[in-house]
Amino acid sequence: MAVLLRLPPLGCPLRSSMHCTRRMAENPHSNKPSSSVASFSATTNAAAPETSNRKLPILLFDIMSTVVRDxxxxxxxxxxxxxxxxxxxxxxxxxxxxxxxxxxxxxxxxxxxxxxxxxxxxxxxxxxxxxxYSFLEGVEELLYGLRQKNYEMHAFTNYPNWYQIIEDKLKISRYLSWTFCSCTNGKRKPDTGFYLDAVEHLKVDPSNCIFIDDSAINVNAAIAVGMIGLQFKNANTLLKDLSLMGIHISTD
Known part of the structure; x- marks a missing residue:
């Protein structure tokens, strides 16, 4: 039976686009398979039993159009x-x-x-x-399931300090920390420096991070620095992608 390491509980937010050209230039809901599955297989054997020395991956979530309706x-x-x-x-x-x-x-x-x-x-x-602002269908249940399994999760988002409005309404910090926001970092995805800053802050190898975003451009930038990248289409597809990596959660 798989053994999961228990991580310390996450804290509350650490820190306190309306840019349409990205959405018009690409289709984040294409039917192409998530580009990260092969990347994950190259670095992790999802079928291998977990041991007490195996560290759980850290999940980095884009917020707009991935967790929250824009x-x-x-x-x-x-x-x-x-x-x-x-x-x-x-x-x-x-x-x-x-x-x-x-x-x-x-x-x-x-x-x-x-x-x-x-x-x-x-x-x-x-x-x-x-x-x-509202949770996208099925996403809050997914986040809850991951939190119950003690996965460490962080926001990794291009957004101004109005993210506090989202937090006030949806209380996303129950599930993940608002750790990586462009308004406090000064950089935006897909700037490579933003991803490298996140890895440095977390003090982990990039391959131990799973990055989830509706933008293929942002996902490819994550893969380029060594992260595992998943393009978000909907909650059900994300559940299937995560299960291919050995991350099995219940959303009931």
Whole structure:
């Protein structure tokens, strides 16, 4: 029978895009098999029995469109009374990215969000997004199952300090720590440095990290630094991918 090491309980959050071009440039829901399965097989024998000396892998989760529904694609255009195409054409292409990296603050975002710097209801936008945040179907049950098995889990996300709004609503820190956020690191996926910073912080070999993200670009960047990468499509597919690695959990 497999023996699982028990890790110390995770703490609460350690630290305190609206960028549509990625979603338009790639299809995160393609039917291609997850590119990480072969990568994992090359480094770990999932069929081999676990021993007391075997360390459980650390799971790094993207948040938006992997754990949490992203309000940007439907709710935000409706808030502004625009189509998605009109919003993309009107907004400053770098303002949200700079906000995610912590280069500008919330007030500066309010001024620079649109190319023409038109005023808008920033608090109303935040409330719109707050209402739109929810767990993707089946994901909270999956996280709960992993937590019950004592897997160490961290957020690895491109997001501004508004991640605190998500935490206030969904209490994601019950399952994982908000350890790696672009707004505190100053780097964004797929910047290689962001991944290497995570490995250095965790003090583990990259091959002991499983990175999960809906973006194929971000997954490939994780694989390039030696992590195991899984492209998220839905909770059921992720369960199957994890089971191929010997990670079996119940979501009942």
């Amino acid at each position: 309000p940007f694609y439907d709710d935000v255009p409706a808030f502004f009374g625009m189509s998605m195409e009109e919003l993309i054409e009107s907004k400053n292409p770098t303002a949200w990215i700079d906000f995610e990296r912590g280069i500008i603050n919330e007030a500066e975002l309010g001024r620079k969000f649109f190319k023409d710097e038109r005023p808008f209801d920033l608090e109303g936008l935040k409330d719109c997004m707050r209402k739109g």
